[in-house]
Amino acid sequence: MAGEIPKDEGFDKTLSVLKEGYNFILNRKEDLNTNVFETRILGEKAICLTGSKGAELFYDNSKFRRSDAAPSRVKKTLFGKGGLQGLDGTEHQHRKAMFMTLMDDDAMGEIDLLMRKYWRKYFEETGSIETIELYEAAKIVTLQTACEWTGVPLKRKETVERAGQISDLFESPAALGVQHWKGRFSRSKANDWIEGIVDDVRNGKISVDEHRAVYTFSWHRDENGEMLDKKTVAVELLNLIRPMTAVSVWTAMIGLALHEFPGEKGKLKGADDQKIEWFIQEVRRYYPFFPFAAARTDADFEWKGFKFEEGTLTLLDLYGTNRHPDDWVHPEQFMPERFEGWQQTPFNFIPQGGGTYDFGHRCAGEFITIVMMKSTVDFLVNEMEYDVPDQDFDFEFNDIPAVPNDKVKINNYRFK
Numbered sequence: 493m494a495g496e497i498p499k500d501e502g503f504d505k506t507l508s509v510l511k512e513g514y515n516f517i518l519n520r521k522e523d524l525n526t527n528v529f530e531t532r533i534l535g536e537k538a539i540c541l542t543g544s545k546g547a548e549l550f551y552d553n554s555k556f557r558r559s560d561a562a563p564s565r566v567k568k569t570l571f572g573k574g575g576l577q578g579l580d581g582t583e584h585q586h587r588k589a590m591f592m593t594l595m596d597d598d599a600m601g602e603i604d605l606l607m608r609k610y611w612r613k614y615f616e617e618t619g620s621i622e623t624i625e626l627y628e629a630a631k632i633v634t635l636q637t638a639c640e641w642t643g644v645p646l647k648r649k650e651t652v653e654r655a656g657q658i659s660d661l662f663e664s665p666a667a668l669g670v671q672h673w674k675g676r677f678s679r680s681k682a683n684d685w686i687e688g689i690v691d692d693v694r695n696g697k698i699s700v701d702e703h704r705a706v707y708t709f710s711w712h713r714d715e716n717g718e719m720l721d722k723k724t725v726a727v728e729l730l731n732l733i734r735p736m737t738a739v740s741v742w743t744a745m746i747g748l749a750l751h752e753f754p755g756e757k758g759k760l761k762g763a764d765d766q767k768i769e770w771f772i773q774e775v776r777r778y779y780p781f782f783p784f785a786a787a788r789t790d791a792d793f794e795w796k797g798f799k800f801e802e803g804t805l806t807l808l809d810l811y812g813t814n815r816h817p818d819d820w821v822h823p824e825q826f827m828p829e830r831f832e833g834w835q836q837t838p839f840n841f842i843p844q845g846g847g848t849y850d851f852g853h854r855c856a857g858e859f860i861t862i863v864m865m866k867s868t869v870d871f872l873v874n875e876m877e878y879d880v881p882d883q884d885f886d887f888e889f890n891d892i893p894a895v896p897n898d899k900v901k902i903n904n905y906r907f908k
């Protein structure tokens with residue numbers, strides 16, 4: 493006999509999601525003492541899952557689909573329409589392969605060099621007495637890296653404006669009022685920009701290297717041998733450029749961690765690649781970024797004695813799973829060395845989703861993110877010095893994505 497899923501009693505909890513942000517699922521997991529519960533969000537029943545067991549269920553493609561899972565406000569800002577986040581089955585696998593073939597060792601080496609080049613250029617061009625916000629600086633550096641790597645031309649004079657537009661896409665999905673509408677406006681501007689470039693590539697107006705994403709995506713053929721329409725190509729190119737620019741959020745958190753944990757910063761001086769990797773893995777685990785992933789059940793089924801009905805919105809807690817006591821010792825402590833000898837499964841560490849890359853919805857850019865973060869840490873610790881003026885380092889748990897209130901200000905920088 494199937495049992496009842498524990499219930500988060502009361503009316504629709506959309507306002508509580510907005511108020512509690514990253515802690516929404518975690519708070520109820522603790523209050524109800526459960527890794528699965530039922531609630532109501534956006535006017536419908538929703539099931540929330542947390543922990544690696546819940547993640548394993550969530551990434552079972554035979555039980556969940558994505559086509560009608562994402563809220564419209566997320567599609568109109570963050571994802572764009574027609575991108576692979578909303579695809580299922582062979583259509584998804586085929587489109588995902590278009591992304592994953594880009595992710596080889598040469599690409600990682602190039603992205604590492606581009607990040608270092610553009611960080612150095614940024615600081616060379618900024619007066620050393622100026623106080624800069626690391627978050628805003630990182631948006632420029634990451635966008636320049638993304639555009640050069642994908643082959644999207646970026647004029648010097650448009651860099652700041654484009655960086656603002658692209659970051660509106662990830663700053664606005666959970667925002668209310670003006671900030672949200674700014675995101676929708678920027679989505680249409682960004683789409684127009686990239687659609688124009690796709691036209692130019694297809695008409696031979698600009699010539700690009702055949703191995704650049706702007707070329708391979710523009711000429712990609714789907715599983716039926718059809719070329720993608722230019723709107724979809726633009727959305728998918730923005731599925732590279734937008735999240736690469738969003739690495740600026742974790743750059744701000746790197747700046748915060750280096751300041752909050754000076755002992756850990758000390759260990760990074762002259763450190764090898766392995767120690768730098770443990771540090772950035774802990775940044776990805778400890779600080780929030782995406783709160784949940786969303787899917788819809790694609791069949792009636794039972795799991796751990798609980799009955800799931802077809803068509804139910806289901807949220808997987810990404811933040812809470814990375815802090816789940818079943819998988820992490822002292823999860824509330826910042827301890828990069830926890831990653832020494834750590835056993836990764838596809839489900840126990842999911843800041844960028846879980847499961848598999850090729851057949852599931854796990855983030856296509858996880859390796860790129862790790863490379864971008866490692867070169868940033870090495871640059872900030874081993875290639876330059878800077879001072880950190882007094883400022884507000886707090887961040888809000890209902891501000892998605894969370895960034896320290898003063899965006900991590902630094903000054904008096906000099907190269908070593």
Ligand code: HEM
Binds near residue numbers: 578843
């Ligand atoms: C900034 C750090 C990043 C975070 C926190 C992040 C997080 C995520 C998350 C949570 C998902 C959804 C997982 C799911 O639905 O189950 C995702 C999907 C995706 N990410 Fe990332 N990501 C990041 C960086 C990147 C980068 C650098 C790229 C590309 C270069 C990228 C490309 C994608 C794509 C294309 C998908 C859709 C995959 C699919 O639906 O199959 N992401 N990411």
